[in-house]
Amino acid sequence: MSSLRFDQVCFSYGNAPCVVQFSCNLARGELVGLIGANGSGKSTLLRLGAGLLTPTVGQVELDGKPVRSWKGEERATRLGYLPQSIEAPLPFRVGELVEMGRAAARKDHLLSCQEVLAAVGLEGHEQTPLSQISGGERRRAFIAMILAQGGKTLLLDEPLAGLDLRYQYELLTLLRSLCQTHNLTILLSLHDLILARNLDRLLVIRQGQLLADGLPTDILTQQLVQQTFDLDPRFLMAGIVG
Numbered sequence: 601m602s603s604l605r606f607d608q609v610c611f612s613y614g615n616a617p618c619v620v621q622f623s624c625n626l627a628r629g630e631l632v633g634l635i636g637a638n639g640s641g642k643s644t645l646l647r648l649g650a651g652l653l654t655p656t657v658g659q660v661e662l663d664g665k666p667v668r669s670w671k672g673e674e675r676a677t678r679l680g681y682l683p684q685s686i687e688a689p690l691p692f693r694v695g696e697l698v699e700m701g702r703a704a705a706r707k708d709h710l711l712s713c714q715e716v717l718a719a720v721g722l723e724g725h726e727q728t729p730l731s732q733i734s735g736g737e738r739r740r741a742f743i744a745m746i747l748a749q750g751g752k753t754l755l756l757d758e759p760l761a762g763l764d765l766r767y768q769y770e771l772l773t774l775l776r777s778l779c780q781t782h783n784l785t786i787l788l789s790l791h792d793l794i795l796a797r798n799l800d801r802l803l804v805i806r807q808g809q810l811l812a813d814g815l816p817t818d819i820l821t822q823q824l825v826q827q828t829f830d831l832d833p834r835f836l837m838a839g840i841v842g
């Protein structure tokens with residue numbers, strides 16, 4: 601059974617179509633990247649996956665049931681969602697944020713507070729106010745909260761944005777090991793095609809439609825990248841495509 605399934609999903613903001621007949625199955629244990637130009641619909645797809653938006657047509661299923669039919673706490677124990685923007689002023693400390701994630705977790709949650717903070721490189725920062733850490737550190741604190749929540753399906757909107765190279769690779773390594781050892785399903789949007797080559801599978805979208813779905817080494821061709829981003833064919837892509 602797939603963990604998350606999009607079945608012929610369409611979505612419009614008002615009269616403007618944003619997602620067009622999008623279908624895919626995400627299996628347990630997969631670390632999947634979502635690639636596309638600005639405005640192509642990545643965040644919208646992740647919000648549909650999290651049940652924060654309702655498809656105009658089609659269905660999104662989480663663990664075999666329509667995602668929105670899982671109620672509040674039940675959904676929170678199954679699914680973690682990291683929004684793209686986490687700018688809200690928060691009068692909390694790092695440890696309190698992580699505890700909020702744990703409050704939603706089941707008894708058999710995956711990782712302790714200490715473990716998730718160590719995993720994102722914020723050990724010893726439990727008492728630090730969120731207002732006193734950098735943007736990249738704040739993103740890592742939110743990722744720690746989502747890991748503490750213990751859901752088996754994670755939808756992460758640009759989790760690597762604003763992280764320096766070390767933490768980008770450390771976070772990817774952590775996410776990969778969670779997929780392998782705890783059978784998590786992770787769908788994350790990203791813009792860096794070199795980092796994307798480290799994922800198990802990529803979904804490439806253009807104007808809300810699925811252009812390609814497969815292994816990074818198979819699908820990241822010069823032609824696909826040019827089509828995805830409307831690039832001038834003379835643009836040099838050494839190191840980006842396989």
Ligand SMILES: Nc1ncnc2c1ncn2[C@@H]1O[C@H](COP(=O)(O)OP(=O)(O)OP(=O)(O)O)[C@@H](O)[C@H]1O
Binds near residue numbers: 618639642645
């Ligand atoms: N709340 C909204 N109301 C109306 N239109 C929206 C809304 N949110 C997004 N859109 C539009 O839907 C389209 C897809 O937006 P979305 O944020 O899903 O793209 P994205 O691929 O995540 O972009 P980016 O890479 O810039 O984050 C864009 O044209 C955007 O303007």
